[in-house]
Amino acid sequence: MAATDLSLPLVASDSSPEPRSSAARRGAISLAAFALPGLMISAAHAEGAPEEGVISLKYQTYRDSQPGLDRIRVNAPALHIFAPIAGSWSVEASTVQDNISGASPRWHTSISGASKMEDRRTAADVKLTKYFERASVGVRFAYSDEHDYRSNAVALDGRFSSADNNTTWLAGVSTSRDTINPVNGIVENEHKNVSEFMVGVTQAWTKNDLLQFNLTYVRGNGYFNDPYKLVDQRPREKNQTIAMLRWNHFIESNSTTIRSAYRYYSDSFGVRAHTLSGEWVIPVAERFIVTPSARYYSQRAASFYFDPVYDPVIGEPYPVGAPQHYSADTRLSSYGGITLGGKIEWRYDKNWSFDLKYERYEQRSSWRLDGGGSPGLAPFRAQFAQIGVSRRF
Amino acid sequence: MKAEIAVQFAAMASPCEIRVLGVGRDAAHAAIELAIAEVRRVEQKYSRYRADSVISQINALAGSHQDIAVDAETQQLIAFAAQLYHASEGLFDCTSGVLQRVWDFRSQRLPEQAAIDALVPLIGWKFVQWDGERIALSRQGMELDFGGFGKEYAVDRAAAALASAGVEHALVNLGGDVRVLGSRADGEPWEIGIRDPRPPENAPDQCFATIPVQHGAVATSGDYERFIEIDGKRYCHVLNPRTGWPVSAWRSVSVVGGLCVQAGALSTIAMLKGEGAQAFLDAEGVSYLLCDAHGEVFRSG
Amino acid sequence: MKRLSIHLLWLSTVALTLSGCAMQPPQAWEKGNFARKEMTMDADALDQAFTQHVYFSKESASGGTGVGGGGCGCN
Numbered sequence: 001m002a003a004t005d006l007s008l009p010l011v012a013s014d015s016s017p018e019p020r021s022s023a024a025r026r027g028a029i030s031l032a033a034f035a036l037p038g039l040m041i042s043a044a045h046a047e048g049a050p051e052e053g054v055i056s057l058k059y060q061t062y063r064d065s066q067p068g069l070d071r072i073r074v075n076a077p078a079l080h081i082f083a084p085i086a087g088s089w090s091v092e093a094s095t096v097q098d099n100i101s102g103a104s105p106r107w108h109t110s111i112s113g114a115s116k117m118e119d120r121r122t123a124a125d126v127k128l129t130k131y132f133e134r135a136s137v138g139v140r141f142a143y144s145d146e147h148d149y150r151s152n153a154v155a156l157d158g159r160f161s162s163a164d165n166n167t168t169w170l171a172g173v174s175t176s177r178d179t180i181n182p183v184n185g186i187v188e189n190e191h192k193n194v195s196e197f198m199v200g201v202t203q204a205w206t207k208n209d210l211l212q213f214n215l216t217y218v219r220g221n222g223y224f225n226d227p228y229k230l231v232d233q234r235p236r237e238k239n240q241t242i243a244m245l246r247w248n249h250f251i252e253s254n255s256t257t258i259r260s261a262y263r264y265y266s267d268s269f270g271v272r273a274h275t276l277s278g279e280w281v282i283p284v285a286e287r288f289i290v291t292p293s294a295r296y297y298s299q300r301a302a303s304f305y306f307d308p309v310y311d312p313v314i315g316e317p318y319p320v321g322a323p324q325h326y327s328a329d330t331r332l333s334s335y336g337g338i339t340l341g342g343k344i345e346w347r348y349d350k351n352w353s354f355d356l357k358y359e360r361y362e363q364r365s366s367w368r369l370d371g372g373g374s375p376g377l378a379p380f381r382a383q384f385a386q387i388g389v390s391r392r393f
Numbered sequence: 394m395k396a397e398i399a400v401q402f403a404a405m406a407s408p409c410e411i412r413v414l415g416v417g418r419d420a421a422h423a424a425i426e427l428a429i430a431e432v433r434r435v436e437q438k439y440s441r442y443r444a445d446s447v448i449s450q451i452n453a454l455a456g457s458h459q460d461i462a463v464d465a466e467t468q469q470l471i472a473f474a475a476q477l478y479h480a481s482e483g484l485f486d487c488t489s490g491v492l493q494r495v496w497d498f499r500s501q502r503l504p505e506q507a508a509i510d511a512l513v514p515l516i517g518w519k520f521v522q523w524d525g526e527r528i529a530l531s532r533q534g535m536e537l538d539f540g541g542f543g544k545e546y547a548v549d550r551a552a553a554a555l556a557s558a559g560v561e562h563a564l565v566n567l568g569g570d571v572r573v574l575g576s577r578a579d580g581e582p583w584e585i586g587i588r589d590p591r592p593p594e595n596a597p598d599q600c601f602a603t604i605p606v607q608h609g610a611v612a613t614s615g616d617y618e619r620f621i622e623i624d625g626k627r628y629c630h631v632l633n634p635r636t637g638w639p640v641s642a643w644r645s646v647s648v649v650g651g652l653c654v655q656a657g658a659l660s661t662i663a664m665l666k667g668e669g670a671q672a673f674l675d676a677e678g679v680s681y682l683l684c685d686a687h688g689e690v691f692r693s694g
Numbered sequence: 695m696k697r698l699s700i701h702l703l704w705l706s707t708v709a710l711t712l713s714g715c716a717m718q719p720p721q722a723w724e725k726g727n728f729a730r731k732e733m734t735m736d737a738d739a740l741d742q743a744f745t746q747h748v749y750f751s752k753e754s755a756s757g758g759t760g761v762g763g764g765g766c767g768c769n
Contacts, residue, residue, distance in 0.1 A: 202735065
């Protein structure tokens with residue numbers, strides 16, 4: 001028989017775990033083979049340059065409300081591209097445009113006499129990563145622009161994995177410079193400079209548990225006031241310490257995944273916050289993944305926060321006495337917040353997937369961890385939703 | 394791409410080769426050592442020729458009415474063997490190794506029918522008592538044998554060991570059962586040659602086809618590895634467990650799959666299926682290349 | 695700093711409780727489950743960026759997962 005190249009029009013299917021759709025096309029023996037222990041290749045945990053790119057497009061909306069008030073709406077189309085280049089490099093870029101509209105929030109805020117606000121924020125970032133045998137180094141530039149606020153940041157991060165790939169150490173530094181030019185002219189060309197330092201470790205705890213612990217320290221100086229709040233005077237220095245623990249657990253008996261995280265936050269303004277979140281990734285039917293999620297947040301007020309109690313005699317709220325720093329920004333008050341939501345993902349085939357996410361968020365002073373939240377805060381509610389499409393290439 | 398590192402070695406009574414590229418020389422050799430160690434581990438644990446293997450321990454208790462507990466890896470392999478038995482309607486039976494007692498492919502003599510008839514009662518998955526954790530062979534003289542997928546399993550485990558060591562481009566070949574990771578240089582797939590089952594005398598290793606593979610496995614079952622030829626009729630080593638006699642419909646069956654253990658089991662069962670091989674492989678959703686008894690080649694759509 | 699160290703102590707206790715059992719790092723061939731998208735720490739970049747941006751504008755606490763997000767005036 002002559003040696004002919006029959007060149008079958010086929011490329012064997014990848015052995016990495018795939019969406020169930022392709023598994024369903026396999027016969028009983030193939031499925032049994034794929035269930036054997038230790039034959040799957042883990043690409044996710046190894047460093048090594050990625051071989052596949054992905055492009056995602058999302059439309060994100062945000063709407064909030066307080067009783068009797070229609071507040072801010074944000075519509076934000078966003079684009080994200082990840083592409084391997086030249087063997088051991090990858091480039092990642094994203095851009096988002098927030099279109100903000102709605103009534104001006106709450107009476108103790110003003111925007112140059114306007115009662116309606118319209119704004120647009122454009123943000124973009126690009127990251128270049130170089131992969132080595134057991135390590136990777138990335139540099140990232142980020143940019144955000146509104147008519148009254150501009151931010152530029154550069155970040156450097158590195159990862160290093162142990163020989164067995166079960167432990168990955170990460171470290172990162174970044175610096176950003178923000179320029180603030182509020183339309184009310186209360187200040188001009190103000191700046192804020194922030195430096196961040198992070199170290200972390202990711203550990204494959206068991207074959208079904210991945211744990212990550214990160215410690216972040218942030219030093220900032222400059223203008224931290226809200227220029228649109230009449231009585232707002234904050235320190236010109238703000239340092240933050242953040243500890244975060246993330247735990248992903250795969251449940252073999254039903255092929256679902258529980259992703260949970262805890263974050264402790266502390267800053268020099270006196271704010272202390274706890275964040276606990278979890279989501280349960282459940283593959284249902286053949287190509288659908290449903291992910292219910294919940295999040296609890298609690299914070300203690302900043303030391304210079306005062307409750308904005310409207311006094312019928314004095315009128316607009318004002319801090320008692322003559323403190324050096326003061327703010328009635330609800331973001332600096334004591335409260336708790338709860339988010340409940342869910343996501344549905346449709347993995348159409350190996351390359352295309354579609355997703356839909358909806359979440360409801362509510363803040364109440366009484367929901368603070370020990371119950372002693374700031375008085376006089378109206379409950380605050382927000383809804384966020386995202387619809388997206390993603391294509392691998 | 395850095396230079397390709399290739400290491401040849403012998404394992405499971407076969408010539409073996411591992412090739413790695415895309416990583417530095419030292420890293421490649423370290424990864425290959427890890428992979429070879431994994432092959433040796435599988436061989437020691439499951440070889441029927443080693444008295445201390447798990448398989449020998451199970452076989453030693455055949456007919457004694459004693460069962461034996463096996464570890465998690467062995468449990469999954471036995472479960473896999475059970476699935477192969479049921480999915481092949483009894484054609485793939487990992488208790489059929491006893492037939493090798495009478496089929497001696499080094500000699501050119503056929504066994505006596507009476508000798509075969511005496512062994513057939515010892516063949517049958519239904520005589521295996523298996524509860525998921527403990528196993529017993531209920532008839533004295535029975536033998537369990539992972540020969541039908543053990544080498545292919547070792548191929549996949551070796552590939553996983555390479556991947557865990559950070560290797561993304563590699564080929565593992567244990568006696569013709571092949572698994573590849575990633576592409577070759579320049580993103581080209583690996584070209585896996587399929588041996589001509591009836592090569593000319595002056596070129597015994599001639600290939601009659603090549604299959605491009607990226608991230609997958611190729612396994613071939615053929616009638617040319619071990620056989621007895623008498624009066625122009627070939628009796629190969631692939632034996633039907635029901636009759637105890639060799640199959641003859643195909644000279645060679647090559648299957649391309651994601652895993653070598655998958656491709657290997659499918660190619661063996663396809664050999665046993667005879668005329669039903671193509672329909673069977675189509676239903677399993679894999680690609681294949683078949684050469685029938687007359688030399689005609691069939692391939693998947 | 696004293697309070698912080700107390701919190702870190704508490705956090706490591708949580709870590710040990712969460713894991714529930716001793717560390718048993720997987721062997722090379724036991725990592726198939728980590729290849730699942732949902733087992734990666736940052737599974738959906740756009741989703742994460744949007745959610746963090748929303749919380750950044752409504753809560754004091756931020757960060758923890760990486761550096762260099764850059765600021766915005768979303769008060």
